[in-house]
Amino acid sequence: MEIKYTIQGLLIYATIAAYLCAFVITLLRRAKTGHILYLFGFAIAVFSFGYRWYHVRHVPLQNLFEVFLCLGMICYPVLLFCRRILRVGGYSTDMLIGAIVLFPAGFVFNGEPQQLPPALQSWLFTPHVAVYMLSYIFMAKATFQAISQLAGKGPDANENLLGPEQATYRIICVGFPLLTLGLVLGSYWGKKAWGDYWGWDPKELWGLASWLVYVGYFHFRYMFGKKHPRINSFWAIAGMVVIIVTLLWVNLSRLFPGLHSYAT
Amino acid sequence: MWIGLALIILLLFVSVYGAFIGAARAQSFIKRLPLMVYWSAFLMMLIAALAVFRRLVRVPGLLLMHLGCVFILAGSMWASESGHKFQKKLFGIDKITTGQMIIHEGHSDNCVILKDNKQIKELMELKELPFSVELKDFQIEYYKPAYLYVQTRDGQGWKIPVETGAEFPLGPELGTVKILRTFENFKITIKEGSRTIIDDPQPGFNPALEVQITSPDGQVTTKYVFERFGGHSHTEDKFLLSYRRVISDYISRLRIIEDERIAAEKDIEVNHPLSFGGYHFYQHSYDAEAGQYTVLMVVSNTGLAVVYAGYWMLCIGVFWHMWLRHIVAIKIKTYNKTVTLSAAKSLLSCSKQ
Ligand code: HEM
Numbered sequence A: 001m002e003i004k005y006t007i008q009g010l011l012i013y014a015t016i017a018a019y020l021c022a023f024v025i026t027l028l029r030r031a032k033t034g035h036i037l038y039l040f041g042f043a044i045a046v047f048s049f050g051y052r053w054y055h056v057r058h059v060p061l062q063n064l065f066e067v068f069l070c071l072g073m074i075c076y077p078v079l080l081f082c083r084r085i086l087r088v089g090g091y092s093t094d095m096l097i098g099a100i101v102l103f104p105a106g107f108v109f110n111g112e113p114q115q116l117p118p119a120l121q122s123w124l125f126t127p128h129v130a131v132y133m134l135s136y137i138f139m140a141k142a143t144f145q146a147i148s149q150l151a152g153k154g155p156d157a158n159e160n161l162l163g164p165e166q167a168t169y170r171i172i173c174v175g176f177p178l179l180t181l182g183l184v185l186g187s188y189w190g191k192k193a194w195g196d197y198w199g200w201d202p203k204e205l206w207g208l209a210s211w212l213v214y215v216g217y218f219h220f221r222y223m224f225g226k227k228h229p230r231i232n233s234f235w236a237i238a239g240m241v242v243i244i245v246t247l248l249w250v251n252l253s254r255l256f257p258g259l260h261s262y263a264t
Numbered sequence B: 001m002w003i004g005l006a007l008i009i010l011l012l013f014v015s016v017y018g019a020f021i022g023a024a025r026a027q028s029f030i031k032r033l034p035l036m037v038y039w040s041a042f043l044m045m046l047i048a049a050l051a052v053f054r055r056l057v058r059v060p061g062l063l064l065m066h067l068g069c070v071f072i073l074a075g076s077m078w079a080s081e082s083g084h085k086f087q088k089k090l091f092g093i094d095k096i097t098t099g100q101m102i103i104h105e106g107h108s109d110n111c112v113i114l115k116d117n118k119q120i121k122e123l124m125e126l127k128e129l130p131f132s133v134e135l136k137d138f139q140i141e142y143y144k145p146a147y148l149y150v151q152t153r154d155g156q157g158w159k160i161p162v163e164t165g166a167e168f169p170l171g172p173e174l175g176t177v178k179i180l181r182t183f184e185n186f187k188i189t190i191k192e193g194s195r196t197i198i199d200d201p202q203p204g205f206n207p208a209l210e211v212q213i214t215s216p217d218g219q220v221t222t223k224y225v226f227e228r229f230g231g232h233s234h235t236e237d238k239f240l241l242s243y244r245r246v247i248s249d250y251i252s253r254l255r256i257i258e259d260e261r262i263a264a265e266k267d268i269e270v271n272h273p274l275s276f277g278g279y280h281f282y283q284h285s286y287d288a289e290a291g292q293y294t295v296l297m298v299v300s301n302t303g304l305a306v307v308y309a310g311y312w313m314l315c316i317g318v319f320w321h322m323w324l325r326h327i328v329a330i331k332i333k334t335y336n337k338t339v340t341l342s343a344a345k346s347l348l349s350c351s352k353q
Helices: A007-027 A031-056 A064-084 A091-107 A125-150 A164-194 A202-224 A229-252 A259-263 B002-021 B023-030 B033-052 B054-058 B060-079 B081-091 B304-352
Strands: B098-104 B108-114 B126-142 B147-152 B157-161 B167-169 B176-183 B186-191 B194-199 B208-214 B220-226 B239-244 B247-258 B261-268 B274-276 B279-286 B293-300
Touching: A007 A031, A007 A064, A007 A091, A031 A064, A031 A091, A064 A091, A064 A125, A064 A229, A091 A125, A125 A164, A125 A229, A164 A202, A164 A229, A164 B304, A202 A229, A202 B002, A202 B023, B002 B023, B002 B033, B033 B054, B033 B060, B054 B060, B060 B081, B060 B304, B098 B126, B126 B279, B126 B293, B147 B176, B157 B176, B208 B239, B220 B239, B247 B274, B247 B279, B247 B293, B261 B274, B261 B279
Parallel strands: none
Antiparallel strands: B098 B108, B098 B293, B108 B126, B126 B247, B147 B157, B147 B239, B167 B176, B176 B208, B186 B194, B208 B220, B247 B261, B274 B279, B279 B293
């Protein structure tokens, strides 16, 4: 655990504080004030990301610090999309997701700027990582919905929102194409950079495993989903667990030596 | 369909297992017979699903997704080592699957070291390309500025940009640091008993800095800090010095010579390979001792177009099925609504008249 006494660090802490305040205030049934605070947190997150970009002079998606900074920024528009377009509830937990994903950037990962190694100097760098980050936020939201289903919680009947099982499916349907595109772009980039579109690297394999969990989810839901709706939710939660391993464990643990190690 | 689900779950477990054993072992693991059987079974299952389930063919998104997976699997199998052997047996196409070339600056070569035997030099298996690759020049580029790292024994540290002549203060108790010279190829020559330090223009690679440390009492010491041999210090030294540069690019300037004429020319870098004669040439490694040769990776392009076609189909299928067809449906619905609404309005206005 490390506290960052830098402008970047302060911006992260301010965003976390705004998101947490928004969460508490929304729980206290002051939805409008909560939303304003959430929006304010998002504005700081955008500024924080822009500040980092200016500081490192390349799109800041190179290491885990920058990736989590990005996640803390994109969660607001993604989760607003889930609410307004997909008609999914759980608005207060959205704010919590923002604070949770910014926590590692604020307290765990080293924010020392790094220069891009030759392999990362490619037009594929930004779309590959950005698409993955977007899909991860969608899948995180889907996981919260799956947990709500297992906990027996749902939106009020008068809210005109989807039930949690249906909501989980709908969000995964939005996130899965992004996950697929991330995998395909990564593979295409691997071919350009290392000469092989599939290197059996641990990061690639965990990426494939997370994609396969969702492929399994679709097939399971299609076959047995009506009979065992709770098991659908377990699939969705398993997907998130594998995504977390893909994102963190491979980089943090020394268990899996591989080509993606510069992402630490 | 449950067999399909079982195969997906099995592949999921294989992926996790592969991640635990590391890339090198995973690569040899997937070439083993049980995995070959598995890939074939998966491919057959997908084809069977397309034949049996009519909805998979009738719904365009589902068709593209599943057919995309068929293409990816079939393309990868066709591109594999066994796929190449099969093509040689059946069609007489004798191509190198993958290998490496070591080419010195100013030289050309057509020998490819086959990848499998690269560790055992005596057993190194060579194969020739039908054309030669010439290395005009090999270059390494670095980010600017480079940095001198200064660290005291009690853990205080500074990162000083390398700029000759500039003096950097370390505080009133430690004095100053000044970089006097930079070397690309540091050498000591001894002529008639006297020692001279030169930046040798001859082939070689020994980047270094000449650093002057002035202590607060005015005592001046000169130190040499080497990029490749960092981290040495004497017990009486106050500081640990290291010189680090970050590589921004490796560039091999290549020419393809076929029938004694230049058939292609490209400066290859990481992410920018050269494509010629059914092969791709990648910047793979280099001579870390003297920067005199490059190591290229040569990869056959057989099957690649099929895999890429599969990628396109998979992506288009997934986006169509899960995103676009719903957007199109909403658009049609709102269009129909406005049309009906305006028709109703005009009907209403007609009836009023
Ligand atoms: C052995 C392998 C597979 C078999 C036998 C199989 C079979 C099927 C079948 C029968 C359906 C139901 C179609 C329907 O009527 O809606 C389906 C749906 C689907 N399949 Fe596969 N499939 C296989 C592999 C894959 C793979 C590798 C993918 C990855 C992209 C995939 C993605 C999907 C998706 C996204 C659906 C839609 C599910 C939904 O509508 O909820 N399938 N598959």
